[in-house]
Amino acid sequence: MFHLIKREWPIIFNEELQSFLTASNKKSLSMAADALHITQPTLSYRIKKLEKDLGFKLIERNWEGIKLTNEGQYFLPYAVRILEDLKNVQNVIGFNSDGNQATYEIVHKNEGIFRIGINSLLSSLFTESFIMELSNDHPDLEFDIITRPTNILKNLIDYKGIDLAVYYGNETHIHTHSSLIGTEEVVLLCHEDDFHDIQKNLDNLQSFNKPFLSYDNPVLSNNIELLDIILTTLNVRAFKTLDNWIIMASYIAAKKGYTIIPRSSVSQMINLSSAPLKTIPLGDMFPHIKMYMSHPKDSIFKGPINSIKNLFE
Amino acid sequence: MFHLIKREWPIIFNEELQSFLTASNKKSLSMAADALHITQPTLSYRIKKLEKDLGFKLIERNWEGIKLTNEGQYFLPYAVRILEDLKNVQNVIGFNSDGNQATYEIVHKNEGIFRIGINSLLSSLFTESFIMELSNDHPDLEFDIITRPTNILKNLIDYKGIDLAVYYGNETHIHTHSSLIGTEEVVLLCHEDDFHDIQKNLDNLQSFNKPFLSYDNPVLSNNIELLDIILTTLNVRAFKTLDNWIIMASYIAAKKGYTIIPRSSVSQMINLSSAPLKTIPLGDMFPHIKMYMSHPKDSIFKGPINSIKNLFE
């Protein structure tokens, strides 16, 4: 059934990223150049160009070889993911040397499919009811649901990659065809054992010696301005960014910090955590978070969109 | 505290992907060319080149405008994520026009930090114990934990992006410095109401009219060969790929299908689901899944690696 093409590198965009990764692997430009079957000055040129384009240095050079800079280290997982994404796309929609479609025979039909995107934190809250509602109201409708960060959802709406998006509002641009579907207060979430220490220091968490845990990097997170207000108001100093919600739940369960999230996300965090967690409502201290749904203005899926909209009324 | 640069496009690699996305947004090459401030033949050339490099057509052209192909539609979210990734990196490690580091002052220190990567499905199982163990054994050690798909973890080990990886084994290349840390049977997971129908048709699920739910696309998923065996043995016909585990839990809760996963992942799925789920052990029918940990051969983190290794003995 499956006919996997094992690509070493994706076909496009590879050269500069591939050069950087191979250099990181070999810890030497000349050895990396060998491995890539190019000359060493060419590799040097490519990495210089990548650094110039990115705007920061990736590699420290010296006479005994190379070492990644902090920025290079930070960039590396992104480079890996980009190349892996491209490899995967090309493996799925690839053609082998005979010109036949290669990877598997499932046709990636997209026409007529109602595509929904939900912000990751909201998906455990809404996905099931969306499935139920659409199955009931539009039994013949095919639909797909994906979860992505808010900013990606907004882009996908713009570029007609999805037909409906549901997300927490943030300060980046707001779509004309978006509607407010709810408002929520934020709550502080912590381990039961940390509860009293945090509550008595709420105006100055600097004296609480565990870090504020933030999802992903601050730029990826949805509300940079709100985050800024929170950190300032609570006088937070210790700060740790984590990769995702599962990791965050584990950190809190291990009493290694606390976080602040919208109230509706608490249940998901409690489900993910093995330990007893406590919440402190912060509705009075901070602006509430708004939930939106948006869709392209000329969507052919008026019916399904209204079905979803009705869920929030 | 935060100084966000709002980039419309990332600086590098943008041109072809940006051209494609703008074309999708405008549904017209000439209008997209206008929006990008390039001439229309140039845009046409860029998209042709992108199609040639990718190996498949992205756009159907005709006299009244353009329309994405199925492949183009499939590729679009990848293009969005790649550009979003690049934007985020450049926003975090960006320099503004004054030459000052822009986004926020947190230094992305990487030296001396023990970096762990865990496969997404395993992370809820292990993360907390890793945190506990490392905190006890190495109280001064700074560490980071990220979750990624298995293939990305393997690449990150190769390119020295992380110091330790924990993942389910698959058929792609195996690291020399990897050790087996456990073995698991696979189980079928379904809604309580579907349990009896599935159990009595286990040799021929074709007659069960709900789809087998697979995580992500088959190429991304960890065990293409195992998946192939499963689908063949159970005679599965209906097949649906989903974006992530939360969506999968919702589909099963909504009685829209079933899946097969390693036993240790069942608890996470049950936590994510609002409905009563049932499992059917399949240990006799299929090969067991192996869990591995691996690390670069010249790691400076021998101590922490052994602490983690001890957890599995």
Next chain:
DNA sequence: GTTCGTTACGTAGCTCGTAAAGATA
């Protein structure tokens, strides 16, 4: 004729390899 698209073609600039040079032991 107008509005979509593509093809043709010359130029500017980019990318490559070869060759030479700089740094450190």
Next chain:
DNA sequence: TATCTTTACGAGCTACGTAACGAAC
């Protein structure tokens, strides 16, 4: 000298805009 790196430079290729062309109504 050996082993890393970078700089210099010319040849060939690529990507761009201008101009011309094709198709549909």
